[in-house]
Amino acid sequence: MTWDSLCAYVLALVVAPLLTGIINRVKAMFAGRHGQPLLQAYFDLAKLLRKGAVYSGTTTWVFRTGPVAGLAAVLVALAFVPLGKVPALVSFNGDFLLVAYLFGVMRFVTVMAALDTGSSFEGMGASREVQFSALAEPAWFMGLVTVIYVSGEWSLSPALAGVSSGVWGPAGSAMVLVGLAWLGVFLTENSRIPVDDPNTHLELTMIHEVMVLDHGGPDFAFILYGAILKLWTLGAFLVSLVTPYRTGMVLLDLGYGLAGMLILAMVVGIIESIMARLRLVRVPHLLLTATAFALLALFLVMR
Numbered sequence: 001m002t003w004d005s006l007c008a009y010v011l012a013l014v015v016a017p018l019l020t021g022i023i024n025r026v027k028a029m030f031a032g033r034h035g036q037p038l039l040q041a042y043f044d045l046a047k048l049l050r051k052g053a054v055y056s057g058t059t060t061w062v063f064r065t066g067p068v069a070g071l072a073a074v075l076v077a078l079a080f081v082p083l084g085k086v087p088a089l090v091s092f093n094g095d096f097l098l099v100a101y102l103f104g105v106m107r108f109v110t111v112m113a114a115l116d117t118g119s120s121f122e123g124m125g126a127s128r129e130v131q132f133s134a135l136a137e138p139a140w141f142m143g144l145v146t147v148i149y150v151s152g153e154w155s156l157s158p159a160l161a162g163v164s165s166g167v168w169g170p171a172g173s174a175m176v177l178v179g180l181a182w183l184g185v186f187l188t189e190n191s192r193i194p195v196d197d198p199n200t201h202l203e204l205t206m207i208h209e210v211m212v213l214d215h216g217g218p219d220f221a222f223i224l225y226g227a228i229l230k231l232w233t234l235g236a237f238l239v240s241l242v243t244p245y246r247t248g249m250v251l252l253d254l255g256y257g258l259a260g261m262l263i264l265a266m267v268v269g270i271i272e273s274i275m276a277r278l279r280l281v282r283v284p285h286l287l288l289t290a291t292a293f294a295l296l297a298l299f300l301v302m303r
Contacts, residue, residue: 016232017041026269048221066113067222077102084257085246114211125210135287142294160240177297184290
């Protein structure tokens, strides 16, 4: 652990809610509106933490454990993911497998909490969440295997740091394909358009939001903050992939990574402004295309 890694971790905890504010502000700009304040996510979290929680008589300890366990899982996963070329807080060979399992734990406890309500509506959302995540994981893994093969490293920090300008030269086309595949996974896992609309209230198209309808107060704050940190963590993979330089100066490297995250938030806002939401039956096609891109990238670097 180094000081720049610790600073990057704390920076993620503090700045991550700003990403949703940037996304919403970009979407409002495209719609000709002023939009919500950039700090709206902070206000929402503070308001929810001041409220009390109400629990249905049909729920058990599983429902109450879900938000806390999900937030804990993503907090640990964040410690293994670098920001740009700033190393992660913790690193060891094979740590990417642990990160995948931690995201799986986060999804599992959220799904179990939704099923614990006994609501068929929340069960429908849980089923969709599991289906699309199962299709997104191969694209993420194939892209990660490509990066590991190119860098020759088995840990996330040195592997993503190994994607430098020297790699982008001979393997640029493969890195572009990995970036496109990870972008599809990023939008899917974070329930963004064109896969899902986090602001929708149309019951038949809801995926993630329908699973957390019965949560309130601090529990819902934990879920929102966990989703925000997941947005940051998966976005950090993309930013680390496309930032080929490290200066060696802590503040400059942190600013470099932070600028990449803010630009990614703007890109998401633009995508959600110019694209319509896909029909549910078309979402698997998008994810299979992302997997095909990642697989093609692996073939290109191995040939």
